Amino acid sequence: MSFIEVEQSIEKAGWAMPDLHSHPHYELYFLEKGERSFYIDSTLYLVKENTAVLVQPYLMHKTEGGPFSRINVDFSDDIFDDQERVMLSELSKIMVFPLKPANGAAIRQILLAMLSAWENPNKLDKTAVTLCVKSLLGCLYLFRSTVNEVEKVSVNGRIKPQILKIIRYINENYRNKLTISALAKEFNLSESCLSKTFKRETGYNVGEFILNARINEAKRLLSSKLSVNKIADELGFSSANYFGLIFKQKVGISPLMYKQWLNT
Numbered sequence: 001m002s003f004i005e006v007e008q009s010i011e012k013a014g015w016a017m018p019d020l021h022s023h024p025h026y027e028l029y030f031l032e033k034g035e036r037s038f039y040i041d042s043t044l045y046l047v048k049e050n051t052a053v054l055v056q057p058y059l060m061h062k063t064e065g066g067p068f069s070r071i072n073v074d075f076s077d078d079i080f081d082d083q084e085r086v087m088l089s090e091l092s093k094i095m096v097f098p099l100k101p102a103n104g105a106a107i108r109q110i111l112l113a114m115l116s117a118w119e120n121p122n123k124l125d126k127t128a129v130t131l132c133v134k135s136l137l138g139c140l141y142l143f144r145s146t147v148n149e150v151e152k153v154s155v156n157g158r159i160k161p162q163i164l165k166i167i168r169y170i171n172e173n174y175r176n177k178l179t180i181s182a183l184a185k186e187f188n189l190s191e192s193c194l195s196k197t198f199k200r201e202t203g204y205n206v207g208e209f210i211l212n213a214r215i216n217e218a219k220r221l222l223s224s225k226l227s228v229n230k231i232a233d234e235l236g237f238s239s240a241n242y243f244g245l246i247f248k249q250k251v252g253i254s255p256l257m258y259k260q261w262l263n264t
Contacts, residue, residue: 003076004129006114009069016064020204022216024223024262025076026088027055028136030104030111034068038096042168045096050104052097052140058220060171060213071111079130087141094144103143110136162187163201166194167209174213175236180206215250218243222259231255 003025020039029038030052038047040061047053047063055061057077077085099107114132117124166187170178183206184191198206214235221231232243247255 002079005074006118008071008115012067014066017062020060020062022058022060024057025074028073029053030071030107032069036063036065036068038063042171050099052107054091054095056092058216060216075133091140097140097147106139160201170210170213174210178210222255223262228255
């Protein structure tokens, strides 16, 4: 089922998303004003004014920082034809687009037009809105060779490089039986040091972060033809019942209901 949503957020004070999250659709994030620390998957980016960020489905992310204004467009990939999906895939590899002023202004004008249309839902022309999304991606595709280099940083020491490496390792190995002991040995740290540092830098316990990575992958797999039992087995849960219990605690509905929701 085709899906498009547009919304603007203006925060006059600093604000941080409370948790890492993901969703089954694409997100195009455009920062009009301000500066944000944007964590995507295993990398922390310093995103500045006039930057677009394309977040793929089921990719863990969050933002934090001072005052800002941004416009978001959320959309499913079924609004595109095969050639357009190839273009979308190429843009997803770049992900962060620090734009030149004129190019950023072009993106912003399309977004503002979409916001204006969204304020009148009774007169909303879904075909026109769909064409606007395609125009946004077309512009980014044309601008891709002129984007500035984005900063990959540990902002103010908030997430240390070693912790980012541990996060990347977890994201690449969460299907295995990861333990704090195994991670501490892998990175030459004591279990106590790893636990305290990881919690301080990310806000998560190590075990909680590993579990969230598995649940995030479960969301993606539930969009496939795999059974709930098979998904539980692939992600290392002891049983489908235990997987269902944990999934419902984290997501709010059972895996089967989530799978049905994706197919509506």
